Each structure stands twice: as C-alpha cells, then as structure tokens.
Amino acid sequence: MRPLNGFMTLPSALICALASCSSAAAAPGASEGASIDQAAPDGTATSATSAASAYFSIRADLRKCAYPMCGGWFLSRLNSSTTQCHDGSTATSCYTPVLDWANSGLDDTQQAALSEAANHAARSQGVYAIVLGQFARTNTTTPNPTLGRFVISEAWVSEGDGVSSGTFVKVQDNGLRCFAAPCPNLTETTLNTPQTTNIAEVDWTPSGLTEAQIEDCTQDMYGPDGLMIAGDRYTTTVNGTAAKGRTVTAAYERLVPQPQ
Numbered sequence: 001m002r003p004l005n006g007f008m009t010l011p012s013a014l015i016c017a018l019a020s021c022s023s024a025a026a027a028p029g030a031s032e033g034a035s036i037d038q039a040a041p042d043g044t045a046t047s048a049t050s051a052a053s054a055y056f057s058i059r060a061d062l063r064k065c066a067y068p069m070c071g072g073w074f075l076s077r078l079n080s081s082t083t084q085c086h087d088g089s090t091a092t093s094c095y096t097p098v099l100d101w102a103n104s105g106l107d108d109t110q111q112a113a114l115s116e117a118a119n120h121a122a123r124s125q126g127v128y129a130i131v132l133g134q135f136a137r138t139n140t141t142t143p144n145p146t147l148g149r150f151v152i153s154e155a156w157v158s159e160g161d162g163v164s165s166g167t168f169v170k171v172q173d174n175g176l177r178c179f180a181a182p183c184p185n186l187t188e189t190t191l192n193t194p195q196t197t198n199i200a201e202v203d204w205t206p207s208g209l210t211e212a213q214i215e216d217c218t219q220d221m222y223g224p225d226g227l228m229i230a231g232d233r234y235t236t237t238v239n240g241t242a243a244k245g246r247t248v249t250a251a252y253e254r255l256v257p258q259p260q
Contacts, residue, residue, distance in 0.1 A: 053153060055168070055191040056083070058114075058129045059121035061095065068097035068142035073118060075150060078130065078168045078191045086135035086148030098139040098149035105257030106155060113255060117157040126163035130156040130228060130252055156228050156252040159217055162207045164230035164250035171246070172226030174198065182236065182243030186221065191228070200243035201236060202229065207248045217251045228252035 056075040063070040076093040077083040085094035101111055117129035132154035139149040158164075169188040176185040176198075184198035202221075204214050220227040231247040 053132055053134045054078075055130055055132050056150075057121070057127040058118045058131050060115070060119045062122050068144050068147055072097035072147075073099060073150070075131070075135075078127075080192060084135075086137050086150075087146075094135065095147075096135065096150040097142050097144070097147050100136070100139075100149045100151040102151070103133075104152045104155060106152075106255055107258060110155065110255045110258075113157055114155040120158075124161075124163070126165070126250060127168075127230065128158040128164075128250075130168075155255045157255060159213050159251045159253055160207060160209045162209065162248075162250045166230050166232040166247065166249055168228065168230050169246065170226045170228050171199070171202065171221050173222045180239060182238040182241055184243060188246060197233075197244060199245050200238070201245040202231075203234070203245060203247045205247070206231070207251060209248075209251065213251075217248075217253070220253055225254045225256065228254075 055078045057078055058073050058075050061070055061072050061074055065071075073096055074093040075083065075096065082090045082092065083094045084090050086096065099111075104111075106114075114129055114131070121128040131150070131152045133150055133152040136149050136151055138145045139147065141149075168191045170191060171186050171188045174185055174187040176183060178185065182200035184200045186199050186202070187196055188199055189196045204217075207214075209217065217227050228251070229246065229248045230250045232249075234245050234247060235242055236245050237243075
C-alpha cells in the first residue's frame with residue numbers, strides 16, 4: 001500500500017475545502033502532556049483534571065478476585081517506561097477500580113465503546129484504547145476509597161486490529177499548502193511531551209487497515225481533533241528533497257462528545 005503524501009497542490013486544497021476538510025487547531029501544548037508530579041487532589045472531578053493530565057493506554061483487569069481490589073482497569077503512561085499512580089508510587093502500569101467520566105462529556109454508548117476496546121486490549125498485544133486524564137487519590141463509589149479513581153477528559157479507540165508499536169503521536173493538518181512535493185503539511189506531536197515535528201507523509205502499510213478505514217483516518221487528520229497513531233519515523237526523498245514521514249502500526253480515533 002502506498003504512503004499518503006502530505007503534499008497537496010493548491011487545486012487539491014480547494015477540493016479538500018469543498019469536502020469540508022478543516023485546518024488543524026494549534027498543536028496541543030505541554031499542559032496535555034506534562035509530567036504528573038503529584039496525584040490529583042481530592043474533591044470534584046473538575047479539580048482532578050489540570051495541567052497534570054496525560055495520555056494513557058488502558059486495559060481491563062481480568063484478575064479473578066473480589067472487587068474493588070480486582071475488576072477495574074490498568075493504565076500506562078504512553079511513551080514512558082513508568083507511570084505515577086494515585087498514591088504517588090510508580091509502576092509500569094497502575095490500577096484503578098473507578099473511571100470517572102464526569103469531565104468527558106461522553107454518553108453511555110461511547111463509554112461502552114471505550115470499555116470494549118479496553119477489554120480487547122486485556123486479551124491482546126498492543127494498545128487499543130487511550131484516555132487523556134489523571135489519577136485522583138480517592139473515590140466515593142467503592143468500599144475502599146483509598147484505591148482512588150481515574151478522571152477521564154478524552155477517550156480514543158483503535159481503528160482496526162493492528163498491533164501497535166513505535167512512538168505514540170497525534171497527527172494533524174497544519175494548513176501548509178505546496179506547489180510541489182514533499183510538503184510537510186502534517187504536524188505530529190509526541191504524546192506526553194511538547195515535542196512537535198512537521199512531516200510530509202504517513203505510510204499505512206504496517207497497519208493492515210482497509211482503504212475505507214484509511215479514508216476515515218485521513219479525514220480525522222484534517223479535522224479538528226486530529227488522529228493518534230503509533231509508528232516509527234522515517235525519511236523519504238521526493239524530487240531530490242528529503243522529508244520526514246511516519247509509519248502507522250495502529251491508528252486511534254477520538255470519541256467526540258455529542259452536542260447536548
């Protein structure tokens with residue numbers, strides 16, 4: 001499968017406009033990917049989503065013991081070897097018995113979609129569900145409040161069944177339009193870091209996605225939320241000019257809150 005070049009001629013840009021492709025918003029700031037220096041303060045869900053929010057993979061806990069000690073979820077900070085848990089300890093992944101959806105704006109159907117992806121992740125290799133949020137020290141809905149909770153502000157689910165590998169980034173149209181390739185009109189932001197890089201293309205081949213799925217993902221890249229992908233950086237040369245690209249081993253679409 002051929003890569004999707006970031007190059008777009010000016011007439012192509014007009015075609016994109018007619019198709020309701022939108023320009024990317026500003027790249028996410030460090031606030032979305034800042035390190036969690038402390039567990040979230042107790043209190044309302046609002047108080048638990050601050051500049052310390054980060055992106056985590058999430059998978060269901062399939063251990064067979066009594067709830068709330070088992071039966072919740074495990075979260076791992078993306079692009080990091082360690083995760084800081086609700087009690088300030090660090091581990092490869094952290095357990096929570098409660099997902100707090102109050103700040104997400106997602107309805108029951110969307111919450112179920114995230115839970116389904118997290119269950120799939122628990123039975124498979126790779127990442128199939130991603131959340132933006134942070135841990136809070138306590139919960140009020142289990143017999144053991146000190147096990148904490150995780151407050152979700154965004155949720156993303158995998159498109160397809162590709163096994164993720166590589167770096168997790170958010171890719172979004174940056175509005176640049178060129179007369180000739182290569183055209184670095186896509187900006188990727190490495191999740192949980194302030195690092196951004198302009199790239200000229202993405203290579204969907206490793207993802208195993210269908211043409212229809214790739215079309216959906218491409219629309220997301222040119223939409224207001226962008227597209228999350230896992231993959232590796234590479235360099236391509238077009239018309240004698242070198243440019244950066246990224247492979248796609250897995251792609252993730254945002255569950256967007258529905259208008260009230």
